Amino acid sequence: MSTAYDEIKTRLQGSMVALVTPMHPDGTVDYKRLADLIDWQIEQGTHCLVAVGTTGESATLSMQEHSDVIRYFVQHVKGRVPVIAGTGANNTMEAIKLTQDAADAGADCALLVAPYYNKPPQEGLFQHYKTIAEAVNIPQMLYNVPGRTVVDIAQETVERLCDIDNIVAIKDATGSVGRGEQLIKAVGDKMVVLSGDDGTALDLMKVGGKGNISVTANVAPKAMSETFTAGLRGDFAAADKAHDVVKHLHRDLFIESSPIPAKYALHKMGMIDKGIRLPLVWLAQKHHATIDEALVRANLL
Numbered sequence: 001m002s003t004a005y006d007e008i009k010t011r012l013q014g015s016m017v018a019l020v021t022p023m024h025p026d027g028t029v030d031y032k033r034l035a036d037l038i039d040w041q042i043e044q045g046t047h048c049l050v051a052v053g054t055t056g057e058s059a060t061l062s063m064q065e066h067s068d069v070i071r072y073f074v075q076h077v078k079g080r081v082p083v084i085a086g087t088g089a090n091n092t093m094e095a096i097k098l099t100q101d102a103a104d105a106g107a108d109c110a111l112l113v114a115p116y117y118n119k120p121p122q123e124g125l126f127q128h129y130k131t132i133a134e135a136v137n138i139p140q141m142l143y144n145v146p147g148r149t150v151v152d153i154a155q156e157t158v159e160r161l162c163d164i165d166n167i168v169a170i171k172d173a174t175g176s177v178g179r180g181e182q183l184i185k186a187v188g189d190k191m192v193v194l195s196g197d198d199g200t201a202l203d204l205m206k207v208g209g210k211g212n213i214s215v216t217a218n219v220a221p222k223a224m225s226e227t228f229t230a231g232l233r234g235d236f237a238a239a240d241k242a243h244d245v246v247k248h249l250h251r252d253l254f255i256e257s258s259p260i261p262a263k264y265a266l267h268k269m270g271m272i273d274k275g276i277r278l279p280l281v282w283l284a285q286k287h288h289a290t291i292d293e294a295l296v297r298a299n300l301l
Helices: 006-010 033-044 063-077 093-107 122-135 155-161 178-188 196-208 221-232 236-244 262-266 283-299
Strands: 012-019 048-051 082-088 109-113 140-144 168-172 193-197 209-216
Touching: 006 155, 006 168, 012 221, 033 048, 048 155, 048 209, 063 082, 063 093, 082 093, 093 109, 093 122, 109 168, 122 140, 122 155, 155 178, 168 178, 168 262, 178 193, 178 196, 193 196, 193 283, 196 209, 196 236, 209 221, 221 236, 262 283
Parallel strands: 012 048, 012 209, 048 082, 082 109, 109 140, 140 168, 168 193, 193 209
Antiparallel strands: none
């Protein structure tokens, strides 16, 4: 049965970047650099932009800044590609507020990370997502990243949630292709399954995934776009060829907690200033050579 949300499902695919939030050295948001990054990503072929996800330092922005950055994204993108707004929280009412702000700003979809730290049971996860979906009329994407949240959205819970019309997708950052394949088989065309793990994203596409929400695309948007564009048309020989140039970045950009290495890399490329917020700190000196060499190997320096 078709729904009002079917159109957005066709647009949530390909190479999707979880964009860093550029900052000045004092930690304030650098909107000029943000505009430049947005334009560069679109020019390089990125299919969707994620505002204020984990890589965008959602955990260190205030609620007001969070909503302000999302609003700026939407205004600057001007409909050129879909904007996915990170609006998750471990407090359901806070997540509703952030999601409503994103809807009011004109975001195309909300990305809702599993509630972190408080470790809800599966019924709590179901009720959390159901409550947000019923409260805010915007397409919504589940985000399962147990390595960050210490809670795992079970497949059975996802299957229950995929019957809610405006829950249209899931970002699966478990890194398990086998698990992702089972999820794809279970949800059918009710929900778009996307990877949130760069290292396994192309393999997930080979078994039916529709794309990748990426850290690596921050620094290598063209190669990632070429990889997942080829994958979408089923040309995995071309996808593998494009991917081979940058796949080492999936490891090196996690040499410290994300987005620390990605921000260093973008600074090295001359695209952002040296700004990050505590408790995150700038990349340790001992890792600089690793990232520098990785960028040269990917033809980015």
